[in-house]
Amino acid sequence: MTTATQTTSIVQFDYARPLWRRVLATREFAIIGLLVLVLVVASLTVQGFAQPLTYNYLLLDIAPVLFIALPMTLVMTTGEIDLSVGSMAGLASVTTGVLVQSGAPFEIAALVALTVGVVGGSVxxxxxxxxxxxxxxxxxxxxxxxxxxxxxxxxTTAVTEFPEFWTALAKAKLAGTSIPWIVIPFLVLLVIFVVLYHFTPFGRGIFAVGLSSDAAKFSGVNVERTKFIVFVLAGFVAALAGVYYTLRYSSARGDNATGLELQVIAAVVLGGVSVFGGRGKIHGVIAAVLLIGALSSALRLEGISSAIINIITGGLLIISVVGASVFAWAKTRRSAPTPARAAAASSS
Structure with a gap:
């Protein structure tokens, strides 16, 4: 059986199922379900977890990962990867700190840091x-x-003097809630990336490039330009996360955001983006970031060490990757035509 025939069989098999199964019986909704389960269990069993202050700090801590996971989803859907986002966030943090220390207004320093991110992504x-x-x-x-x-x-030094207005804003809450203000710019970016990724020709080109660069070229997609743009977006958003990181901790250091890239990639893969490209949904990635953050927060409140938390997170990631491969294999086997159907198809 040819690859085209296999693909057609899988598509026909998918659309033969009821709509609710095609929507809900997905890896992304499995992650959302697991997130809800973790939140419920942690709220009932972990002392102090179901507190507004806990959720506030949870969102503040995972905000950089949430930001960078958006462009990383696009990068990995094209079949590429960007391991430099953590160090780019650190470089943007240091750029902001050095300029503020030299007397530049914070706004100018932040714009320069964002420009550095664009340059780094362009490289x-x-x-x-x-x-x-x-x-x-x-x-x-x-x-x-x-x-x-x-x-x-x-x-080895650090810059710790930043305008109080901006450092307070980075940790401020929305009026009358425990939700941090940083959620607002994240939601703006989320809407932009959802529209770009799922509802534009450029987004469809991203998926086409991930599935097959050669086929995408024959379909009229500018593969090189598409990949270049997603790397620039990754550099820009990583720099934005670095500026936030600086204000969140009121500190610009050379080692800021160390290891952030691994957290981002783990969340993106756990959220359903294929490591081979061509597949992914942003709502699954966001759910995975929240899941890892909530699980880590609950375990820390229980006194579990960071090493054990990393082991658990890594185990979840491995299970998700292996599970996706097994599910895809089973799906292909289930949708493959029987010998009798193949003979009937060849005779017709």
């Missing part, structure tokens, strides 16, 4: 799309490069 995009290097090798290199520049700019 990644250029090396991947024009030079033709693999994104894994490129972003490992720029991870070290950006982090080295950040550490070189400040050394």
């Amino acid at each position: 990644n995009g250029y090396l991947v799309t024009v030079v033709g290097l693999p994104s894994l090798a490129v972003t490992i290199g720029t991870l070290a490069l950006f982090r080295g520049i950040a550490v070189g700019m400040l050394g």
Whole structure:
């Protein structure tokens, strides 16, 4: 049986199921269900978890991951990866701190930091799309490069003097609620990325590139431009997260946001984005970020060490990847035509 025939069989099998099963019986809704289960169990069993202050700190802590997970979803859907987002956030943090320390207004410093993010993303995009290097090798290199520049700019010192208005705003709550203000800019970005990813020709091009770059080219998709843009978006949003990180902790250091890229990639893969590209949904990624954050928060309140939390998170990630592969294999087997049907199809 040809690949085209197999694909057609799978599509026909999918649409033969009721709509509610096609919508709800998905990996993304499984993650949402697991998130709800964790929240309910933690609220009932973990002392102090079901408190407004706990949710406030939870959202403040995971905000950088939520931000960067949006463009990372696009990057990984094209079949690429960006390991430099954590060090880019650190470099943006240091850039902001150095400029503020030298007397520049915070607003100007933040704009320069965002520009640095765009430049860094452009470097990644250029090396991947024009030079033709693999994104894994490129972003490992720029991870070290950006982090080295950040550490070189400040050394072991830290900048801790920032305008009180901005540091207070980064930790402020919406009036009458325990929801941090940072949720508002995140929701704005979320709407932009959902529309871009799921409802535009550019978004459809992202999926096409991830499924097959050659087929996407024959379909009229500018593969190089598409990949370049998603890397630039990743650099920009990583820099934005770095500026927030600086204000959240009132500190600009060369080691800020270390390891953030691993948290982001773990959440994106757990949320249903294929490591091979061509598949993903943003609501699954957001649910995965919240799931990892809620689980980590509950375990910390129970006195569980960070090492154990990392083991549990890694285990969840491995199970999700293996489970997705097994599910895809079973789906293909189930939708494959029987010998009798194949013979009937060939004779007709």
